[in-house]
Amino acid sequence: MVISGCNKLTSYNPATGDELWSIDAIAEATCGTPVTDGTMVFASGGYPDRETVGVDANGTKVWSNKTKVYEPSLVVSGEHLFAIEDGGIAWCWDAKTGKELWKERLGGSFSASPVVCQGKLFVPNLSGETVVFEAKGDAFHEVARNTLGNDSYSSIAVSGKELFLRIGVGNGADRKEQLVCIRQP
Template sequence: DPRSRDENGLAPIVWKREKMIPYVPTPIVYGGYLFDWSDEGIVNCVDLKTGKDVWVKRLSEGGKYSGSLLCIDGKIYGVEEGGTVTVIEAGPEFKELGTADLGDASYSTPAVANGRLYLRTFSRLKCLPAKKS
């Protein structure tokens, strides 16, 4: 029960992970799953209730990842330091939806606002529609 507390007012630990923890990218939660994108391009889907791996996959582009993830409409975006954006489906089965090259290095986290996706590289800020019309 997430409302239960110990004598110090702290919620109990439901589960914890000690392996496959990314150094920089922050995990993201969507649809009852936690998605963990390692610094080396390994994606891990974890069941939120149990803490157990649903799947673990290496992205086709591999690479190094410093930016955190962004989830839009069930799609997770991650930017590789060399500037490749990888999109996967946020679900219980691994599905890599595609990649795109930003043409420049990037250590940043994508952002979304007002129906637009913002991607910063070392020398540019790119703005794309978040959805195709």
């Protein structure tokens, strides 16, 4: 179990609660959840400092950069680490080295975390537009943009060939939330 925040990245034994390791990293305030590829842990934060890190299983910081991914969580696909920062910039790094492979301005603002499904990343922005792009490190390859409702603040849930997305429809006192299921035939 790994927790980020208070200028630390800390690993605990989930069975006993004993601290396994702790390093000075990230920022005082973080929202995103640390993620792993099975060999390394990745985390990011952004207030008041900014940092994205790759840490090995022993708690050694392998790489670090000054990218701020505050609200959305990072996501790993194969050898690549992807991030969508709040202001709409998508990043792709080599997960092992932290080398930036590409970055792309998506437009819009984001609080939802990206998800990977069938080799593609899906992430909705605050205006209800879901951006779909290939989970590849060679370059940014947009597949589609789809708008559902007026807004979307939540991450997509994946179950088999179905995607579930909570959207907002309407404005002000007339706003209601709906759960949408998108199914691949």
